[in-house]
Amino acid sequence: MTIQQLLSQRVQAALAAAGAPDAPAIVQPSGKPEFGDFQANGVMGAAKALKTNPRALAQAVVEQLDLDGIAEKIEIAGPGFINIHLAPEFLAGRLQAALTDDALGIARPVPQKVMVEYSSPNLAKEMHVGHLRSTIIGDAIARVLGFVGHDVARCNHVGDWGTQFGMLVAYLLETRQSGDAELELADLENFYRKAKVRFDEDAVFADTARNFVVKLQGGDAEVLALWQQFVAVSMAHCQEVYDKLGVGLTLDAVRGESAYNDDLPVVVSDLRAAGLLVEDQGAQVVFLPEFKNPEGEAQAMIIQKKDGGYLYATTDLAAVRYRHRTLDLKRVIYVVDARQSLHFQQLFTLSKKAGFAPADMVLEHVAFGTMMGEDGRPFKTRSGGTVKLVELIDEAIERAYALVSEKNPGLAEDTRRSIARAVGVGAVKYADLSKNRTSDYIFNWDTMLAFDGNTAPYLQYAYTRVQSVFRKAGDFNAAAALFIAEPAEKQLALLLAQFDEVIESVASTCQPHQLCGYLFNLAQQFSRFYEACPILAAEGAVRDSRLQLAALTARTLKTGLELLGIAVLDEM
RNA sequence: GUGCCCGUAGCUCAACUGGAUAGAGCAACGGCCUUCUAAGCCGUAGGUUACAGGUUCGAUUCCUGUCGGGUGCGCCA
Known part of the structure; x- marks a missing residue:
């Protein structure tokens, strides 16, 4: 408690x-x-x-x-x-308990089967900055839920199906015949662009592409094999990004849209059997009176197009049902752009109405705003194009490397490189996570990489200061009594004792910025304590006690940052 | 037109969901290194919380209206 x-x-x-x-x-x-x-x-x-x-x-x-x-x-x-x-003794007791607990004294709720759906890029193209927020926020939420003891499934609901794959597969076949497939696939963005050009310019190619969509849907083995090859290459690109970002997504988390193909006709017939589905203007739709259109009538949700094709609403419905019936999840968190808010409200409402999810199953849309450039407009390259995610991460690391080299040129090249990775990636993640996810946020290299203020580098630095104390401390008694005398000790202790409250709150509200704010306060309070209360120069029990406070601070910072997906360093 | 979100210090953001004198960080100004990493700490200044009403002991928070911005609104995902 x-x-x-x-x-x-x-x-x-x-x-x-x-x-x-x-x-x-x-x-x-x-x-x-x-x-x-x-x-x-x-x-x-x-x-x-x-x-x-x-x-x-x-x-x-x-x-x-x-x-x-x-x-x-x-x-x-x-x-x-x-x-x-x-009472100081009470606080000291709480901290003493946290020190001897791997989970820093947080309370363990009854474990729940939870899923976090996040990242979910479209495999037709390369990952770009638009995928960053979902990937980072979703990962942090999954980590926090896992830390409090829930049974967390991560789901990467990738876009691996749809008409554009016919075009891509047709182009893949063409490049494979000319022997350039591997080269072409190395740059997916380019691959897509070239395939699109072929599609627009060459009527024969376009026919092949359309034919491939039909064959794909019909389960044609040859086309399916090409599709699988393409998907595998695209997933490998994604994996490279995840690894670079230090995000805990792997192939086991992938369950793409294509996984629900066979179930889509069943979803339609079940909705019809439930009396929810009607035909309107040739399409199969469900009218939801909970949502009104501009004319004040029940708003339609299209389940099946008039040409018989399915939409992402259909796939999402199938996914909800699978997550309930097969996975038996009690809570599903969709970390998706705020612009899809209406879609999710409709999806959740219909899922419950149709009995695809029981009334007590928690379905929540964890929405987030758009990443903006410094001009307050959606983040783009100077020429107005989309920014590839790999390139963004590489630039962050390069910038961090330049900064570390400037601040601490004495460190070995290798060391500076690895510090740059942790600092650069940490800065990008923290800048995103530290803001209330629901609003748009302004991406700025200089503020996020600053070593002062509410940034990842500041927190990482605070951690290295504690580590530095321990390098010089020599042997210390890890079981020493902790007591609180000075005001700076009291304030630090009070913050340390509130770690569990913050974690609990983040787990229920899915707002990682609360954890960021907490860690920033903690780091700042540690610095005040560090100024006001000499640790190593103190003697006897006072020294031991302050080392205990420092040790718990270090562990709390490390744990907290790792829950945000940010690495800590011993020196920087 | 209508649904949702938003408008807080010059800038970037908080405010634990209705609590006390609205807080941080940048940027500005002034202090503190022969002493555990000064990538730090301390201090000063900066506000009619877009505007107008309402609800109540108490409103940045809830309600109504106005203005301004973002975004969605039937065969893309």
């Missing part, structure tokens, strides 16, 4: 004892140090409901409040706030 939950329970009980059994305690970390460590705000509302004086009720609550061994001081302030100052 987190401190906040513990306090909440106790205040709740006190409120009940004071005559307000149904009033919420509303316990939060205090806004300012002079208001204590935590504050309970529930009294004002409760007093209102009971039509009594809030100060008097606060007094009654405090008299009933049992915080023995937890708080050293409880005050009533303002109109009826209850300010709680935690």
Whole structure:
């Protein structure tokens, strides 16, 4: 149980004892140090409901409040706030427990079968910056859910099906016959462009391409083999990006759109049997009264085109059903661009209505905004083209290398190279993760790679400072008692003790920026502690205790950064 | 036209979902290195939370309207 939950329970009980059994305690970390460590705000509302004086009720609550061994001081302030100052011994005890726990003392909820669907690029083309946010945010969420103990399945719902694959496969056959296939496939973007040119210019080629779509759908072995070859090459490109980014996606996570092909007619017939499907203008559609079109009528969701083809709504419905019936998932998180919000609302609504997912299955669209350039417009190259993801990552690493070489030229070339990888990739990820995902965000090389401010390099640097202390500390007693005396120690301890709260919150809200904000506060507070409280120059028990604080700080920073997919370094 | 999201310091962003005097970081200005990495720390300045109402003990947060921006709205994904 987190401190906040513990306090909440106790205040709740006190409120009940004071005559307000149904009033919420509303316990939060205090806004300012002079208001204590935590504050309970529930009294004002409760007093209102009971039509009594809030100060008097606060007094009654405090008299009933049992915080023995937890708080050293409880005050009533303002109109009826209850300010709680935690006892240093209590905090020290919490930290001591975290030190001896691999999971840093976080509470383990009942494990749940959860899926995070993320990245999901279209295999027809090379990955570009548009795939970055889903890939990074989804990976962080998957890591956090795994850390709290859930059974996490990662799903890369790649686009490996659709009409453009006929064209690509036809072009693949052509380049293979001329012996250039391997060369051409090395640059997928170019491959797609050339195939498109052939399609537009050559009627015979276009016919072949269309014919291949039909053969592909019909399961023609030869065309299927070509398709598989293309998909494999494209996936290898993706894997290169994932490896470079340090994202935990592998081939086992891939389950593309094509995997649901056989089930699509069944989805249609089941919807029809359920009385949900109607024919309209030649297409098979479901009208959902929950969503109105501009005319105020139920909005249509197309399940099958008039030419018999299926759409991604159909595939997504099949996927929901598979995830329930076969995988038995209790929660599915879709990390997808905010622009698809309406689609997901419709998908979730229809899935439940059609019985493809039970009412208590949690389906959530974890939406995110667009990545913008410094001009506030979608991020593009100078010439206006899309930026390839590999190139973006390489540039980040190059920029980091230049910075590290400038700051610390004494380090060996190899060392600087590996620092540059961690710093460059970390900077890109952190810049994204540290912002509220729902809004658009502005991509800026200089701010994300700055060594000061709320950036990955600052956090990585803070970590190396702690590591440096331990390099010089020699032997220290890992079982030493931890106690809190100085204000800087108290503030650091308080933050360390709130790690579990942040993790729990990120796991439920899927908002990694909360973890970023927390780690930044922690790093900053550690630096204050580092300035105010000499560690190695201290003696005896004080030295041991401060080393314990430093050790827990290091582990918390490392764990937190790794949950964001960011590597830590011993020196930089 | 209509649905959704958004508008907070010069800039980039927070504000634990209704709590106290709206906080950080850049940038600006001023301090602190013979002492654990100064890639750091301390301080100063910077605000009518787009605007106008409403709800209540209390609003950046909830409701209504206005203005401004983004994005979606039946055979792409």
